[in-house]
Amino acid sequence: MTLTIFGSTGDLSLRKLFPALYNLYSLKKDADFKIIAIGRRNLSHHQFIDMIRPKICEYARLSFDEDIFNEFSEHIVYYQMNLTEADDYVKLNGFYHENQIEAQTFYLALSPRFFHSVIEGFKRLDQIERNNVVIEKPFGINTADMIDINHKLMQLFPKDHVYYIDHYLGKEMIQNIKTIRFKNALFKNSWNHEMIDSIQISALEADGILNRGAYYDASGALKDMVQNHLLQILTILTMEESENQHEAQMQILKKLRINQILLGQYSGYRNEKDVDEHSNTETYAELQCFIDNERWKDVPIYIRTGKKLKKREIVVIVKFKALEGSPSNLLEIKIQPTEGVYLQFNIKKPGAKDQIETVQMDFCQSCVEINRINTPEAYERLFEEVFHHQREYFSSFEQILFSSSLIESIQKPKPFIYDHSIPYSLTEWVEIPHNY
Numbered sequence: 001m002t003l004t005i006f007g008s009t010g011d012l013s014l015r016k017l018f019p020a021l022y023n024l025y026s027l028k029k030d031a032d033f034k035i036i037a038i039g040r041r042n043l044s045h046h047q048f049i050d051m052i053r054p055k056i057c058e059y060a061r062l063s064f065d066e067d068i069f070n071e072f073s074e075h076i077v078y079y080q081m082n083l084t085e086a087d088d089y090v091k092l093n094g095f096y097h098e099n100q101i102e103a104q105t106f107y108l109a110l111s112p113r114f115f116h117s118v119i120e121g122f123k124r125l126d127q128i129e130r131n132n133v134v135i136e137k138p139f140g141i142n143t144a145d146m147i148d149i150n151h152k153l154m155q156l157f158p159k160d161h162v163y164y165i166d167h168y169l170g171k172e173m174i175q176n177i178k179t180i181r182f183k184n185a186l187f188k189n190s191w192n193h194e195m196i197d198s199i200q201i202s203a204l205e206a207d208g209i210l211n212r213g214a215y216y217d218a219s220g221a222l223k224d225m226v227q228n229h230l231l232q233i234l235t236i237l238t239m240e241e242s243e244n245q246h247e248a249q250m251q252i253l254k255k256l257r258i259n260q261i262l263l264g265q266y267s268g269y270r271n272e273k274d275v276d277e278h279s280n281t282e283t284y285a286e287l288q289c290f291i292d293n294e295r296w297k298d299v300p301i302y303i304r305t306g307k308k309l310k311k312r313e314i315v316v317i318v319k320f321k322a323l324e325g326s327p328s329n330l331l332e333i334k335i336q337p338t339e340g341v342y343l344q345f346n347i348k349k350p351g352a353k354d355q356i357e358t359v360q361m362d363f364c365q366s367c368v369e370i371n372r373i374n375t376p377e378a379y380e381r382l383f384e385e386v387f388h389h390q391r392e393y394f395s396s397f398e399q400i401l402f403s404s405s406l407i408e409s410i411q412k413p414k415p416f417i418y419d420h421s422i423p424y425s426l427t428e429w430v431e432i433p434h435n436y
């Protein structure tokens, strides 16, 4: 099995892809692979290995073992080329021949501005249609560019050889949403507008844009987070149970109505590197949405995401309708960094005659060490899926296109400025304190 990573010296490769591959190697899962790491810099094999070593130490879920790392590094070949140079693909083809590399997986860990050159370059490789290609979001500079890129890919590869990554689909608790919903009579039968008051989805980050100003300023929170990751969560939370998940998610997207929107920008954003000094790009977005179908009639679904906030967490809170005289039941699904499930319900206050007490069941999955060890990182799952030609954890192009057009159609209000906390809100956000 061969994997060629275009952009192997980039942030994504160093922080996510190589640590995930190291984990797979350590666990002897899919360990029989060769990695052709493509970069533009003139690096020797040892210089490249020295570049990934500290990143694997820092970011791999499994503890660093020098012997395993040394074995792992023998499976890597660093290959220098310029992605915009047509002749370099002819040389790459020669390299593949010399090393008898035939069908393999290409991973484009690159900005979309390189996709056209790389796809053009693929035409210089023999029997390109036998290979797989994995492509990272954003899948184009805008919707029109995505259509163009997808069209060009479809001319070179069979449709089921193209994998569109949304790494949120590989997250443990996002997969768990389906089990919680569909394998508990308690939730399965009450997952509708008669029982549910509202849903809140939050993806908060404490960091700013770090060194990704050029990308982020052209993108913003709506395109960076809402269009892909948060609409994935929303559609998995609200879709019908189905063998065909992509189709079930599409049915939700087609009925999704964005009713209200608030945008914010963190104080100091315009002074960040590679950001326009007059930029109105949003670093915070909050939306109120409705799904105009029978199950979700009039249930508001709130989404919020932002950078430079007080904490880092991804959570979903489902608020059930309150019965007269008693507080609402709450279900919280904790996705990141803590993984777990919290349920708030009412009991009779012990000893008191007619008083109600609210109590909690709080399951922290990631607090248990063995669960942490056994839970693969999202990118590990995604690599495993590609190596085994599975597609469940990937987006469909139809979904990507629909979400992108939906987000592009939003009339954006001017963002307000915020400093760690958000001064306005479309709803009262439920915050559940935990002891871990």
Ligand SMILES: NC(=O)c1ccc[n+]([C@@H]2O[C@H](COP(=O)([O-])OP(=O)(O)OC[C@H]3O[C@@H](n4cnc5c(N)ncnc54)[C@H](OP(=O)(O)O)[C@@H]3O)[C@@H](O)[C@H]2O)c1
Pocket (backbone or CB within 6 Å): 006, 007, 008, 009, 010, 011, 012, 013, 015, 038, 039, 040, 041, 081, 082, 083, 084, 108, 109, 110, 111, 112, 136, 137, 138, 215
């Ligand atoms: N970083 C993340 O956490 C993350 C998460 C999800 C999605 N993504 C997406 O993944 C993609 C890659 O992101 P990134 O953060 O890794 O980007 P990045 O840090 O800018 O890395 C880009 C890579 O492309 C290489 N490159 C640039 N120009 C080249 C050329 N002419 N020839 C050969 N190689 C060239 C760079 O080589 P040099 O190192 O020599 O410049 C580097 O390896 C982006 O579309 C991003 O939006 C990133």
